Structures are given as structure tokens and as C-alpha cells.
Amino acid sequence: MSVSNEAILSVSTIFKIFGPHPERAMDMLRNGADKNEIFDKTGHVVGVFDASFSVKRGEIFVIMGLSGSGKSTMVRLFNRLIEPTSGSIHLNGREITGLSDKQLLEVRRKDMGMVFQSFALMPHMSVLENTAFGLEISGVPEKERLRRAREALAQVGLAGQEHSYPHQLSGGMQQRVGLARALTNDPTILLMDEAFSALDPLIRHEMQGELIRLQAEQQRTIIFISHDIEEAIRIGHRIAIMEGGRVVQIGTPQELINQPANDYVRTFFKGFDSSRVLKAGDVAQLDPGIICRLNGKAPQFRAGADYGYLVDERGHLLGVVDAEASGAAADDRHRLHEQAPVYTDTPLDEVLNIVASLPYPVPVLDRAGAFKGTISKSQLLQTLSRH
Ligand SMILES: Nc1ncnc2c1ncn2[C@@H]1O[C@H](COP(=O)(O)OP(=O)(O)O)[C@@H](O)[C@H]1O
Ligand SMILES: [Mg+2]
Structure with missing residues (x-):
């Protein structure tokens, strides 16, 4: 997936207050008022x-939240379709918030x-013309923009559809055209606001896969709402x-879970199969x-332990030994550890069957x-029931 550590977009103490006198609301915010109080007292949002x-x-950064939580406002601040009340935003080291029109x-x-x-395609324009439309507005010469549009259509799996019209395409294909159009200028960041929310579940799943593939192939930076x-x-x-309006937490899916x-964060994950x-x-x-x-002799077991995990001097696992087979016999003839290894990054749902099938905690x-x-059956059950 190749995500770098370099920040491409930096948001610094950004506020957006809707209404005629944002300063007053800002003062109230600084004094601890929340969104509801400010709305009740001043009508500002x-x-x-x-x-x-x-x-x-190179990362896919998702912004998630309930309706009205500020997601769309946030992305519109990134491209300054909305002007921030205060704070700064940098893209690629350049301050977006300070730019002239x-x-x-x-x-x-x-x-x-x-x-x-919404796909926002022009009904009377072909797929190719729709895809090239943004470049046309930017003044890119025709030959060049058609070449780039064809290339973008191929990237989203629409090669061969150049001369179709929007009404001849399914919703998923129309959204692919929308995606192709956004790719024609080879953007530094791709902003996607609920881009798949109107699609049927199957098509939506397919488009998600497409986006994951695009990101992996091209190391695109994608901000996805x-x-x-x-x-x-x-x-x-x-x-x-x-x-x-607040960003309450940022993390990997594992960290959030x-x-x-x-x-509020916990509620999102309720019912989600965390394994x-x-x-x-x-x-x-x-x-x-x-x-x-x-150490050149028989393995030593801690009193009461049923199994021992035999490691070499580097800490690498040699096998699992049954404590019953104690003494001199507990050498490699009694190693039980035979199953496919479980690694620290193996998803838990792939570990379930292995844990269930082994008499000892899986290494x-x-x-x-x-x-x-190790992971024992009871540890696993506890973890899963906690989530
Ligand atoms: N132009 C606007 N004028 C006034 N309030 C707005 C405007 N745009 C959005 N809001 C309000 O800002 C809040 C965040 O909205 P929005 O960013 O659209 O949320 P989301 O995309 O998470 O559903 C909401 O309370 C919404 O009503
Ligand atoms: Mg929105």
C-alpha cells in the first residue's frame, strides 16, 4: 500500500462558523460553549x-461521522469552496488559505x-467528453485532453465506453466516469465526498475495491468522506x-476499535465484527x-504449565512441547507445533479456527x-465479547 510519513495536507486549528458574526461565536467557543449552546444563543452554526x-x-484518509457532523464542510475547506473563519491549511507545503483567487x-x-x-454528468455529452470536460475548462488543448481522458477512463475500467452517453450507463459506471474526470489532471489529492453513498451495495463494494486498487497502483492520496x-x-x-464539528479521534481501524x-466512537463500531x-x-x-x-538439556517447565513454547537463542519458536512428556523425552519428538503459523498481523477471523482446533494456546x-x-481460547472469547 506504500503510505509515506510525509504530510501532504496539513490542517492547523481550523474553525468554520456559519453566520454573519462568527467572531462572537468564536469568543463563546473559546470560553467553552458547545455547538448547541452557540446555535441557541446566537443562531450561528x-x-x-x-x-x-x-x-x-499516499494514504486513503477517511473522514467519518453522523450527518451534520461537519464532514462536507471539512473537505470544502480543503479546496476553499468554503472559507475558514480561522486557521490555516497547507497542501504540499503551500498555504491554501493564503492564496489569491x-x-x-x-x-x-x-x-x-x-x-x-451526485454524478453531475452532462447528459448530452459522451463519456469521453464528460471526462475531458474539466480539462476543457482549464484550457487544455483538445488533442491533449482527449488523450488524458482516454487514459483516465482506462484506469477506471471504462475503456471501450468512450462514446456511450450517461443514460446508457449504470449508476456504478456513471460514478466511474466521475472518478475518471477527477483523475484527468493527475491530482495531488483526490477529494471524495460520499462518492459511493448513492450506489447499490454490490456496485458500491466493487467501487471500493477499485479505489483500493487505484491507490495501491498509483500511491494516490485520497480523502474520502x-x-x-x-x-x-x-x-x-x-x-x-x-x-x-470536532475531530474527536484519528487512528487506524484497529486503534479506533x-x-x-x-x-460516540464506540457506537460506530457496535455490531461491527471486530475479528x-x-x-x-x-x-x-x-x-x-x-x-x-x-540449553543443551531437557526443557524446564514452570510448575503447573501444561505446555511450553520452545525457543532458540534468537527467540525464534522451535515448537510447542507437552509438559506431560517431561524430562529427557521432551525433546523434538514431542513438538506439537505443526499448524500454519499465526503471525502478529494475521487477521483475528483467520485465527478463530486454529485456536479452536488446538489443545494449547496458539503461538x-x-x-x-x-x-x-500466545492466544488461548478464553483470551479470544474475552476479546471478542468485549467488542
Ligand atoms: N452554508 C451553510 N450555512 C449554514 N450552516 C451550514 C452550511 N453548510 C453546512 N452547515 C451546517 O454545518 C454543519 C455541518 O454540515 P456538513 O458539513 O454538511 O455535515 P456532514 O457533511 O457531516 O453531514 C451542519 O450543522 C449544517 O447544518
Ligand atoms: Mg456531507
Whole structure:
């Protein structure tokens, strides 16, 4: 997936208040008032409240939250379709919030692609013309824009459809045209606001896969807005959760599931099958008492332990030994560890069957083979029931 650590978009203490006198609302905010109080007393709406975060080059960054939580306001601040009340935004080191109108148009043309929920295709234009439309507005010569439009259509799997018209396409295909149009200028960031929310579930799933593929092939930076947790988890490297204009938590799906910042975040994951995102390494526990080393003689077991996990001097697992077969006999003839290895990054749902089928807690290794701990049936049940 190749996500760099370099920030491509940085948002710093951004506020957006809707209404004629935002200063007054800002003062109230600084004094601790919340969105509801400000609305009740002043009629101003807090769109985004004190947001600071960075999006890394090459990541799919999902912004999630209930309707009205400020997601659309946030992306519109990125391309300055909405002007912030205060704060700054940098794209690729350049301050977006300080640009003149002319510079802003240039940045939108060169660095940003946008895909919205509605397809917004021109009914009388062919797929190819629709795709090239943005470039036409930007003044790109015809030959060049048609070449780039064809290339973008091929990227989204629409080669051969250039001369169709929107009404001849399914919803999914229309949204592919929307995506192709956003790709024609090879944008630094792709902004997608609920782009798949209007699609049927199957088509939606297919488009999510398409986006994951595009990101992997081209290392695109994508900011994707969604109100759907399944979608956010499937496509997001990281997810920002918004509540009432605030970004309440940012993290990987695992981090949000493991340590939700508040009940609002927790509620999103309610009913979500967390075994699909939790990894074996999230659950494995290391009890040093179960590790045994050969040291040239029979392995030593801690009193009461049923099984020992035999490791070599580098900490790599050699096998699992049954404590019953104690003494000199407990050498490699009694190694039980035979199943496919479970690694720290193995998804928990793939571990379930293995844990269930083994009499001993399943050993978990890192990718280098080092023993990192074990998962027992009861640990697994506890983890899953907690979530
Ligand atoms: N132009 C506007 N004028 C006044 N209030 C607005 C405007 N745009 C959005 N809002 C309000 O800002 C809040 C955030 O809206 P929005 O960003 O559209 O949320 P989301 O995309 O998460 O559903 C809501 O309370 C909404 O009513
Ligand atoms: Mg919205």
C-alpha cells in the first residue's frame, strides 16, 4: 500500500462558523460553549471546530461521522469552496488559505480532483467528453485532453465506453466516469465526498475495491468522506471521526476499535465484527513463564504449565512441547507445533479456527519468526465479547 510519513495536507486549528458574526461565536467557543449552546444563543452554526491534523502522502484518509457532523464542510475547506473563519491549511507545503483567487483556481486545477455523491454528468455529452470536460475548462488543448481522458477512463475500467452517453450507463459506471474526470489532471489529492453513498451495495463494494486498487497502483492520496463504518474500515488506512464539528479521534481501524476515545466512537463500531480488523498481535499475550529453552538439556517447565513454547537463542519458536512428556523425552519428538503459523498481523477471523482446533494456546510469531506470545481460547472469547 506504500503510505509515506510525509504530510501532504496539513490542517492547523481550523474553525468554520456559519453566520454573519462568527467572531462572537468564536469568543463563546473559546470560553467553552458547545455547538448547541452557540446555535441557541446566537443562531450561528459551528461547522468545524478547532481541527488540526495531517494527511500523509499516499494514504486513503477517511473522514467519518453522523450527518451534520461537519464532514462536507471539512473537505470544502480543503479546496476553499468554503472559507475558514480561522486557521490555516497547507497542501504540499503551500498555504491554501493564503492564496489569491487566481492562484486558488490554479491549485484546484492542478492539485485537486473532486468526486461527489451526485454524478453531475452532462447528459448530452459522451463519456469521453464528460471526462475531458474539466480539462476543457482549464484550457487544455483538445488533442491533449482527449488523450488524458482516454487514459483516465482506462484506469477506471471504462475503456471501450468512450462514446456511450450517461443514460446508457449504470449508476456504478456513471460514478466511474466521475472518478475518471477527477483523475484527468493527475491530482495531488483526490477529494471524495460520499462518492459511493448513492450506489447499490454490490456496485458500491466493487467501487471500493477499485479505489483500493487505484491507490495501491498509483500511491494516490485520497480523502474520502463516508458515514458508513464498513466502508471506512475497508478502504481507510486511517479514519478521522467527527462529532458536532470536532475531530474527536484519528487512528487506524484497529486503534479506533481497541481504544475508542468516547461513546460516540464506540457506537460506530457496535455490531461491527471486530475479528475482521483486529490482528493476532492485538490479542496475543506473552507470559515469560511458558517460554522454555533447551540449553543443551531437557526443557524446564514452570510448575503447573501444561505446555511450553520452545525457543532458540534468537527467540525464534522451535515448537510447542507437552509438559506431560517431561524430562529427557521432551525433546523434538514431542513438538506439537505443526499448524500454519499465526503471525502478529494475521487477521483475528483467520485465527478463530486454529485456536479452536488446538489443545494449547496458539503461538504468535512476528514476520521474522520471533515468538511474540500466545492466544488461548478464553483470551479470544474475552476479546471478542468485549467488542
Ligand atoms: N452554508 C451553510 N450555512 C449554514 N450552516 C451550514 C452550511 N453548510 C453546512 N452547515 C451546517 O454545518 C454543519 C455541518 O454540515 P456538513 O458539513 O454538511 O455535515 P456532514 O457533511 O457531516 O453531514 C451542519 O450543522 C449544517 O447544518
Ligand atoms: Mg456531507
